[in-house]
Amino acid sequence: MSFPIVRHRRLRQSAGIRGMVRETVLDVNDFVQPIFVAHGSGIKREINSMPGVYHFSLDTLEEEVKDIVDLGIPAVLLFGIPESKDSVGSSAYDENGIVQQATRKIKELYPDLLVVADTCLCEFTDHGHCGMVHTFERDGHVCGDVLNDESLELLVRTAVSQAQAGADIIAPSNMMDGFVHAIRTGLDEAGFSHIPIMSYSVKYASAFYGPFREAADSAPQFGDRKTYQMDPANVREALREAESDVLEGADMLMVKPAMAFLDIVRLLRDQFDLPIVAYNVSGEYSMVKAAAQQGWISERAIVTEILLGMKRAGADIIITYFAKDAARWLREGK
Numbered sequence: 429m430s431f432p433i434v435r436h437r438r439l440r441q442s443a444g445i446r447g448m449v450r451e452t453v454l455d456v457n458d459f460v461q462p463i464f465v466a467h468g469s470g471i472k473r474e475i476n477s478m479p480g481v482y483h484f485s486l487d488t489l490e491e492e493v494k495d496i497v498d499l500g501i502p503a504v505l506l507f508g509i510p511e512s513k514d515s516v517g518s519s520a521y522d523e524n525g526i527v528q529q530a531t532r533k534i535k536e537l538y539p540d541l542l543v544v545a546d547t548c549l550c551e552f553t554d555h556g557h558c559g560m561v562h563t564f565e566r567d568g569h570v571c572g573d574v575l576n577d578e579s580l581e582l583l584v585r586t587a588v589s590q591a592q593a594g595a596d597i598i599a600p601s602n603m604m605d606g607f608v609h610a611i612r613t614g615l616d617e618a619g620f621s622h623i624p625i626m627s628y629s630v631k632y633a634s635a636f637y638g639p640f641r642e643a644a645d646s647a648p649q650f651g652d653r654k655t656y657q658m659d660p661a662n663v664r665e666a667l668r669e670a671e672s673d674v675l676e677g678a679d680m681l682m683v684k685p686a687m688a689f690l691d692i693v694r695l696l697r698d699q700f701d702l703p704i705v706a707y708n709v710s711g712e713y714s715m716v717k718a719a720a721q722q723g724w725i726s727e728r729a730i731v732t733e734i735l736l737g738m739k740r741a742g743a744d745i746i747i748t749y750f751a752k753d754a755a756r757w758l759r760e761g762k
């Protein structure tokens with residue numbers, strides 16, 4: 429039996445033809461740049477484990493945000509480093525908290541730049557958990573239970589204060605049961621029914637968050653987050669989490685981390701009609717940076733391939749510490 433040779437290479441023979449048949453294209457409108465804001469002035473402090481990522485004070489933030497706007501990146505995701513922490517994370521919902529101040533400042537300077545506010549308590553609690561905890565001693569160790577329903581009230585206060593400061597999108601990352609419903613109700617009651625919720629629907633208990641915990645000084649002081657974040661071994665659980673967020677009123681669904689969980693991005697893309705967000709997290713960033721600094725990989729080619737992979741898997745939006753670099757490369761490539 430004979431059959432003709434299938435000439436796949438006809439469509440690969442020139443850059444022009446390859447461009448015409450390309451299925452997935454990265455665009456600057458896909459990106460969200462995370463930013464860390466701290467109290468003080470004149471601060472631009474590089475994070476050890478994340479070369480090229482900094483803590484900014486409100487004054488130095490101006491220049492950074494200008495760069496982001498000039499590059500055409502449509503949105504930033506704000507994380508705050510508070511002056512002081514306590515057991516209930518009170519600076520998370522203080523109207524003069526660092527995230528609220530930074531939001532007001534950015535919206536004043538660049539009303540069109542979208543501010544996504546991360547809504548959680550772990551950067552603001554002295555124990556580093558995402559909600560209120562009940563602590564007790566067992567065999568000489570401090571242990572704690574995260575109090576789900578008590579935490580919801582504080583998260584709602586945080587979300588409302590962020591919206592009042594001018595945040596365009598609320599991104600609750602805490603994974604308490606019922607968090608989307610609670611925040612949706614709280615926002616609606618406070619007159620913010622127009623503000624969308626980007627829910628961290630599928631957030632795995634992952635080792636890829638290590639560098640972020642240095643950046644935000646938010647490592648749990650006892651225990652871990654496995655009672656409210658997901659087991660990396662599970663897929664069906666991701667569907668249950670996303671399903672409940674959709675029912676509770678989420679407007680966008682996030683998968684975090686992204687690289688080791690692209691099957692989950694694709695699954696959510698196929699199962700739901702909401703925009704899907706992939707979070708290219710700190711550990712994914714640091715691995716690439718470290719290898720690039722050694723000269724072992726080509727940073728630009730690797731990053732482009734990683735971001736393209738996320739988009740191909742079905743992400744509409746990519747939160748990435750590489751947003752500025754990628755935006756620059758896309759511009760150079762044109």
Ligand SMILES: [Zn+2]
Pocket residue numbers: 548549550551557558601602
């Ligand atoms: Zn948290």
